[in-house]
Amino acid sequence: MSDDLRRELQKIQAPDELEGQRRAWPLVRAAFEAREPITWPRRSLRPVFAAAAGVAILAGALSPPGRALVGSVHDAITSEKKKGRPALTSLPAPGVLLANSSQGPWLVRFDGSRRLLGPWWDASWSPQAKYAVVTRAHEVAAIDPQDKGRVRWSVARSGSVRGGRWSPDGFRVAYLNGRSLRVVVGDGTDDKSLRRAVGATPPAWRPTADHELAFSTVDGRIELVQSDSAKTLWRTVPGELPTRLVWSEDGQRLLVLGDRSLRALDSNGRRLWSIGLPIGPSGVAFVRRGHRFVMIRFSPATGRSDLVLLQAEKDPGEARFLYSAPGEFRSLAISPNGRWLLVGWENADQWLFLRLTAAKVQAVSNIAQEFGSFPAGVSWCCPASP
Amino acid sequence: MVGPGRQERAWIRGAQSGSASDLEALFREHWPRAHRAAFLVVHDAAAAEDIAQEAFLAAVRNLDRFDRKRPFGPWLHRIVVNRAIDWARARTLRRETAEAESADEFDTGDLGNPFSQGVAAGLAGLKPEHRAVIVMRYLLEYTPGEIAHLLDLPRGTVNSRLRRGLDRLEEILDRGRP
Numbered sequence: 001m002s003d004d005l006r007r008e009l010q011k012i013q014a015p016d017e018l019e020g021q022r023r024a025w026p027l028v029r030a031a032f033e034a035r036e037p038i039t040w041p042r043r044s045l046r047p048v049f050a051a052a053a054g055v056a057i058l059a060g061a062l063s064p065p066g067r068a069l070v071g072s073v074h075d076a077i078t079s080e081k082k083k084g085r086p087a088l089t090s091l092p093a094p095g096v097l098l099a100n101s102s103q104g105p106w107l108v109r110f111d112g113s114r115r116l117l118g119p120w121w122d123a124s125w126s127p128q129a130k131y132a133v134v135t136r137a138h139e140v141a142a143i144d145p146q147d148k149g150r151v152r153w154s155v156a157r158s159g160s161v162r163g164g165r166w167s168p169d170g171f172r173v174a175y176l177n178g179r180s181l182r183v184v185v186g187d188g189t190d191d192k193s194l195r196r197a198v199g200a201t202p203p204a205w206r207p208t209a210d211h212e213l214a215f216s217t218v219d220g221r222i223e224l225v226q227s228d229s230a231k232t233l234w235r236t237v238p239g240e241l242p243t244r245l246v247w248s249e250d251g252q253r254l255l256v257l258g259d260r261s262l263r264a265l266d267s268n269g270r271r272l273w274s275i276g277l278p279i280g281p282s283g284v285a286f287v288r289r290g291h292r293f294v295m296i297r298f299s300p301a302t303g304r305s306d307l308v309l310l311q312a313e314k315d316p317g318e319a320r321f322l323y324s325a326p327g328e329f330r331s332l333a334i335s336p337n338g339r340w341l342l343v344g345w346e347n348a349d350q351w352l353f354l355r356l357t358a359a360k361v362q363a364v365s366n367i368a369q370e371f372g373s374f375p376a377g378v379s380w381c382c383p384a385s386p
Numbered sequence: 387m388v389g390p391g392r393q394e395r396a397w398i399r400g401a402q403s404g405s406a407s408d409l410e411a412l413f414r415e416h417w418p419r420a421h422r423a424a425f426l427v428v429h430d431a432a433a434a435e436d437i438a439q440e441a442f443l444a445a446v447r448n449l450d451r452f453d454r455k456r457p458f459g460p461w462l463h464r465i466v467v468n469r470a471i472d473w474a475r476a477r478t479l480r481r482e483t484a485e486a487e488s489a490d491e492f493d494t495g496d497l498g499n500p501f502s503q504g505v506a507a508g509l510a511g512l513k514p515e516h517r518a519v520i521v522m523r524y525l526l527e528y529t530p531g532e533i534a535h536l537l538d539l540p541r542g543t544v545n546s547r548l549r550r551g552l553d554r555l556e557e558i559l560d561r562g563r564p
Contacts, residue, residue, distance in 0.1 A: 002524070005552075008505045009525040013418075014425035016429025018437040023412065028442045032401075032409050032449075259434055278473075299440050299470035300433075300476055302504045 002244045023275055026317045027308060084350055084363025088112045088370060092362055093335035096129055097342075098145075103372035104112075105134060105146045114370070117149035122377070125184075126166045133164035133173050140164050140175045142188060153188025163202030167211055171228060174203045174213050176380035181215050183227045194227055204245035205256070206267075206348065214245050214254055222256055224269060234269035247284045253312040255284050255293065266314040273316050281305065281328045286312075287356065288338030294322065296329045296343075305329040307343065307354070309335045321362070323354055333380040346374045398454040409449075413442060416459060419526060420466045426521045427470035429510045437473060441465040462525055464536045467518050474514035508558040516551030519544055 004134040089112040091097065097108035105123035108114045117123065118150035120134035120141075131142045131152060140161050141154035152171065159178030171186045174194070181198045184191040199216035206212040211227045222245070223235040247254055253272075256263040262284065264272040276313050280298030287293060291312040298305045306327055309320040327347030334341055343352045344367070368374040394415070400408025420441060425434035444465055445452075446486065452461065509517050522533045534541040 002552075005505065005520075006524045006527075007553075009426070009521070012422060012426065012525075014421045014434055015431040016435070017418060017421055020421055020431075020438070021414070023437065024417065024442065025413060025441040027439060028413055028446060029406055029409070031443045031446045032406060049496055100476075276435055278433055278436045301435060301437055301473050325533050 014105065023316065027321065030308075030321045040052070052289075062293055084365045086365055088114070088351070088364045091335075092355070093337050093340045095336040095380050095382065096125055096145075098125055098129075098132060098334070098381065099371055099375035101371040101373045101375045101376045105132065106371055106375070115145075115148070116372075117143060117145055122162060122164070124165055125172045125379055125381045127382065129167050131166075135161045135164045135168050136177060137161065140173070140184070142173070142186075155184055155188060155191050157182075158173060163200075165203055165205060167213075167227075168207050168209075169204045169211075172205075172281075174205065174215075176200070176202065179218065181213075183213070194225065194230060195223075199241050201242045202243055204247055206251045206254075207247055207249055212251075214247070216242050216245070216256075222254070222265065222269065234313075235270050236265070236271070237371040239263065243282075244284070246284055246286060248291050248294075248312060249288055253291050255286075255312060257282060257284050264316065272314050273318065281330055283329065283332045285332040285334050285341070287334060288336075294332060294334075294341055296332060298328060301356060303327065307341075307364075323352075325352075330374065331378045333378045335380050336382055341376055344375060344378060344381060349374065393456055394458055398452065398458060402452070402454065404448055409446070412458060417442070418463055419459075422477055423463060423521050423525055424466050424470045426506065426509055426525065427467060427514060427517045428474050433472055433473055434470070436487075437466060437469045441467060449534075460528070460532070463522070467522060467537065471514050471518050474517075475537045490530075504559055507557075511558045512551050512554055516547050516554065519547045520551045520555070525546060 012371070015233045030156055051060040088108065091108070091110050091112065096110065096112055099106045099108060104120050105117045106114050107117055109298065119136065123132045123134040125132055126142070129145070132145055133197060134141050134143055138158065139154055139156050142152045143149045144152055149314040149378060152309050159180070162176050164173055164175040168185070171173050171232055172183050173185050173186060174181065179197055180193050181195040181203060184317055195215065197218050199218055199220065201216040203213050203215040206224065208280065211232060212224055213227045214222060214224050216222055219238040220241045221236050221238050222242070224233040226233060226237045227312070239256070240261050242256045242258045244257040245254060246257065252267045254265040258267060259277070259279065261274055261276055261320040262282070263274045264332050266272055278298060278300050281296060282298060285294050291313060292309055295310055296305055297308055297347065304320055304324055304326050306324045307329065309322055310316045323343070325345055327345065329343050331344035332341065339355060339357055341354045341356055343354060345352055349365060349368050351364045353364070355361070394412070397408040397412045401412060417438065421434060421438040424437040425431065428434050428437065441462055445462055509520065512520070518537070519533055522528050522536070523530070528536065530544045531541055533539070534544045538542070
């Protein structure tokens with residue numbers, strides 16, 4: 001048995017072993033290159049990290065693994081939590097935020113002032129942030145955030161309604177109604193069913209295109225449809241059911257984020273690559289003007305979240321390690337000028353504003369208190385004019 | 387555990403002084419076994435890749451403190467196997483048993499050898515702790531004493547896990563034979 005077992009185990013290869021090696025090396029190299037000098041202002045915290053790691057190891061020796069992991073993450077968060085402003089007094093870059101908390105969507109202006117827009121379940125911006133499309137229970141509506149959230153129009157449906165998204169030209173709004181995908185004109189008229197048997201992923205309008213809408217089907221296919229003619233432009237093979245669909249600014253790349261994988265598609269629906277993800281929170285946000293994007297990568301083994309920069313090209317390589325912290329990052333938003341990244345660090349109850357072009361990070365604390373609960377999603381509007 | 391070879395010592399020295407090509411040589415040398423070990427413990431391709439990658443990232447972060455007289459492999463394997471055990475236990479706690487853990491549907495990739503598939507699938511039927519010591523003993527080829535040292539376990543525990551794991555594996559493989 002022993003010799004046979006040794007022989008047979010030596011023959012086994014992990015699935016995708018070489019691909020995995022190819023994907024891992026750029027990240028390892030990036031971490032290696034980031035060793036000295038340390039890019040983000042973590043140098044002064046190094047002794048604290050070491051102490052936290054020591055506490056974690058001790059905890060691991062004394063308690064069951066699950067409790068030890070939770071304990072070590074908690075200790076590390078306490079140690080690594082950045083000293084931040086106690087309240088949001090301004091944004092580091094122009095624009096307005098829409099933050100979805102359990103109380104509803106909040107409008108946050110550049111000067112830090114904020115307003116609850118009403119008891120809606122989710123919200124997303126119209127193209128120039130003049131309106132927001134909001135949903136709750138059986139209703140989709142357009143509201144005016146500048147006018148105390150006044151409802152401009154609303155459409156009621158019998159099934160549950162969610163995932164409202166405004167087209168880039170402002171003339172269409174897509175939303176999910178039960179298992180159907182529907183589209184209504186931007187003034188609330190001509191509400192029509194576009195597809196049945198769709199997945200629960202909010203649809204995503206392709207930027208710079210004429211009413212082309214990506215959505216997922218119940219079997220995990222991604223489909224691009226021209227919403228006016230209802231013509232299917234392309235459809236992928238079945239895959240993991242996605243949680244998010246995110247287009248690049250030029251509409252040439254689509255990221256398909258699932259619980260266990262991230263796929264990058266080109267404008268014709270061809271898969272450029274796919275990478276496996278560990279169980280845990282994840283998120284992606286394209287950097288402005290290009291196909292590079294920031295990804296949240298959670299490690300269940302360490303309980304840490306990393307932010308890494310990858311690219312939606314044929315090779316996801318040239319990855320750059322940006323930031324790491326214990327616990328979970330929940331949301332990502334890029335500023336309209338493309339220079340800042342907002343990261344929701346839920347365990348520390350902080351929003352981190354990371355400057356992408358320099359080693360700078362600003363933290364704002366007490367986020368849950370400010371918004372009633374920690375916002376699950378944030379969008380930062382609007383893209384700067386070219 | 388034998389000490390590192392001259393070549394590996396040179397790679398470690400080079401990497402510590404900033405040579406990316408030496409780090410790459412170390413990475414290429416050690417990735418396959420680290421990745422396979424993680425895979426055989428967690429039985430999840432994505433998680434295995436992540437664990438191996440995390441282990442290398444941890445190694446890179448601690449590279450300056452590494453004693454180059456010691457071999458790199460055990461240092462890395464200790465991180466990999468411990469994380470793989472934690473991951474497998476966490477998955478069990480989360481009740482994520484589902485299809486991926488089913489021996490019948492276990493994806494062994496293109497192995498081409500029915501016995502290898504049987505062994506890999508059989509391992510999936512063991513407890514993570516038992517898989518870990520079997521993988522360390524027969525894939526990574528550590529002695530029970532070395533495994534005990536790397537996993538911070540009493541040697542008797544390693545021996546009993548090996549014995550129970552092998553018995554159970556044999557039972558599973560016997561059941562699958564015609």
